[in-house]
Amino acid sequence: MYKIESKNVDFFYGTSQALKNINIAIMQNTVTALIGPSGCGKSTYLRLFNRMNDLIGNTKLNGQILIDGDDIYTKGVNVDSLRKNVGMVFQKPNPFPKTIFENVAYGLRVNGVTDKKIIEERVETSIKQVVLWDEVKDKLKKSAFELSGGQQQRLCIARALAIQPSVILMDEPTSALDPISTSKVEELIYELKTKYTIVIVTHNMQQAGRVSDTTAFFYLGELVEYDNTKTIFTNPKIERTQNYITGRFG
Amino acid sequence: MTKTKETKLARSKQLNQAIAFTIFRLLSYFIVAILFIILTFIIMKGVKVVNWNFITQMPEEGMTKGGIYPAIIGTLCLVAGSMIFAFPIGVLAAIYMNEYVKDGIAKRIIKQMTNNLAGIPSIVFGLFGMSLFVNKLHFGDSILAGSLTLGLLALPVVIRTTEEALKAVDNTFRQASLGLGATKWQTIRKVVLPISFPNIITGLILSIGRVSGETAPILFTVAAYFLPKLPTSIFDQAMALPYHLYVISTSGTNIEESRPIAYGTAMVLIIIVLIANLLANGLRKYFGNKVKMN
Numbered sequence: 310m311y312k313i314e315s316k317n318v319d320f321f322y323g324t325s326q327a328l329k330n331i332n333i334a335i336m337q338n339t340v341t342a343l344i345g346p347s348g349c350g351k352s353t354y355l356r357l358f359n360r361m362n363d364l365i366g367n368t369k370l371n372g373q374i375l376i377d378g379d380d381i382y383t384k385g386v387n388v389d390s391l392r393k394n395v396g397m398v399f400q401k402p403n404p405f406p407k408t409i410f411e412n413v414a415y416g417l418r419v420n421g422v423t424d425k426k427i428i429e430e431r432v433e434t435s436i437k438q439v440v441l442w443d444e445v446k447d448k449l450k451k452s453a454f455e456l457s458g459g460q461q462q463r464l465c466i467a468r469a470l471a472i473q474p475s476v477i478l479m480d481e482p483t484s485a486l487d488p489i490s491t492s493k494v495e496e497l498i499y500e501l502k503t504k505y506t507i508v509i510v511t512h513n514m515q516q517a518g519r520v521s522d523t524t525a526f527f528y529l530g531e532l533v534e535y536d537n538t539k540t541i542f543t544n545p546k547i548e549r550t551q552n553y554i555t556g557r558f559g
Numbered sequence: 560m561t562k563t564k565e566t567k568l569a570r571s572k573q574l575n576q577a578i579a580f581t582i583f584r585l586l587s588y589f590i591v592a593i594l595f596i597i598l599t600f601i602i603m604k605g606v607k608v609v610n611w612n613f614i615t616q617m618p619e620e621g622m623t624k625g626g627i628y629p630a631i632i633g634t635l636c637l638v639a640g641s642m643i644f645a646f647p648i649g650v651l652a653a654i655y656m657n658e659y660v661k662d663g664i665a666k667r668i669i670k671q672m673t674n675n676l677a678g679i680p681s682i683v684f685g686l687f688g689m690s691l692f693v694n695k696l697h698f699g700d701s702i703l704a705g706s707l708t709l710g711l712l713a714l715p716v717v718i719r720t721t722e723e724a725l726k727a728v729d730n731t732f733r734q735a736s737l738g739l740g741a742t743k744w745q746t747i748r749k750v751v752l753p754i755s756f757p758n759i760i761t762g763l764i765l766s767i768g769r770v771s772g773e774t775a776p777i778l779f780t781v782a783a784y785f786l787p788k789l790p791t792s793i794f795d796q797a798m799a800l801p802y803h804l805y806v807i808s809t810s811g812t813n814i815e816e817s818r819p820i821a822y823g824t825a826m827v828l829i830i831i832v833l834i835a836n837l838l839a840n841g842l843r844k845y846f847g848n849k850v851k852m853n
Binding site: 359361366389390391396397401416418419469 | 737741749750
């Protein structure tokens with residue numbers, strides 16, 4: 310069974326159609342990259358998986374989005390539980406104006422965890438997972454804003470990991486970071502895929518080539534091609550994919 | 560363009576800018592000067608009269624001597640009472656408007672109504688307060704009626720400033736919170752409110768300043784010319800600084816003799832508002848620092 314699936318998915322902002330008949334099936338513990346020029350619908354598609362598009366008014370979805378075999382848009386689905394299971398990392402690092410500790414603990418607290426010991430353990434584990442522990446262990450009570458951009462982004466990843474999701478959605482997570490931080494985050498993604506299923510939107514094709522197992526190429530709301538990353542980048546089946554990869558258009 | 564034409568154009572642009580900035584600077588100084596003149600005038604006239612006794616004693620000899628203690632107490636009670644009513648309701652209303660209501664006709668109508676409420680003349684509030692609180696609900700001329708009336712006056716100010724404070728919170732924080740499985744209310748309580756709190760407090764300051772000096776709403780709802788004793792319950796009448804100032808300047812027993820007291824009253828009123836501003840600014844800074852730390 311696939312971990313994540315979209316079946317015949319159309320998506321509309323008002324009357325404007327942003328996604329047309331998207332069919333993608335993603336296996337567990339893989340990294341899938343969504344690539345394509347600006348405005349092609351990849352971020353919109355990503356946000357279907359944790360229902361973040363619900364926050365925008367006047368939208369319409371046709372088709373099915375399945376996680377672990379269940380359609381997450383059926384009536385009665387608990388959206389908060391869904392989001393506990395499907396975490397998100399945003400393009401610009403957005404730690405809360407709170408301490409480093411409280412940032413990572415936030416997800417635990419809002420999901421009802423009150424045991425101090427458990428919270429402390431999970432915070433430490435998550436921060437260690439993102440290879441940030443040594444840098445922050447002595448200043449957990451300091452403001453998260455004192456960290457550099459790259460550190461803040463890793464903190465945001467730790468914040469998402471603390472509530473133990475099974476899927477992580479990343480929307481251009483390194484586009485606001487310097488090259489060194491970027492490569493640290495990419496290494497992290499590679500480590501994380503052993504435990505999580507990751508879908509990452511990226512503008513950076515080299516990044517897609519580096520971190521992902523499968524790649525989906527979007528163009529003007531349509532899924533042009535979806536295949537193993539190696540195939541997409543060395544031997545794509547569709548000419549448009551080939552043109553995009555080689556930089557004929559961007 | 561030739562070289563000389565270029566430099567001529569550049570220089571005339573610089574000159575225009577210099578003139579514009581000088582005008583702006585003069586206007587700013589002018590505004591500060593006006594404030595300075597008013598304050599100096601009041602303080603110079605009032606300082607002859609204001610001392611510890613003035614603040615702590617009851618008026619004597621038909622308000623020509625003695626202190627204004629009961630008016631101070633009355634004003635403080637009314638300000639506190641109006642805030643108890645306006646602040647919670649105003650903040651909750653703003654939260655509802657900004658965080659829950661979807662854009663559309665209903666929202667626009669409510670916003671328009673709030674703005675209209677802000678524009679109603681204060682004397683009309685006074686009349687309304689008298690009809691509803693004093694007469695219909697039988698509270699009589701009382702601190703309760705006065706506080707409720709002043710609260711209504713302050714309500715749109717609290718709502719508007721709180722709404723602005725909430726709007727100023729970057730949406731990315733709400734998204735991050737919801738993305739972790741928090742509910743809307745959890746997001747508001749744990750993320751949005753702490754961030755916007757300093758600006759909400761600013762709204763509180765503005766309301767306090769507005770309310771302490773209002774005369775019309777308290778005219779027929781609470782204010783008394785002279786009370787021999789301090790109020791002991793919210794159903795009692797009270798004296799109040801702005802009303803006191805009005806009365807002894809226009810229809811007291813001996814207007815000329817009371818004039819110094821009027822200036823003293825004005826000075827005390829200004830000082831109260833100033834203290835409120837300073838206090839609230841201090842709170843704002845304190846919470847502003849705390850926001851990064853919690």
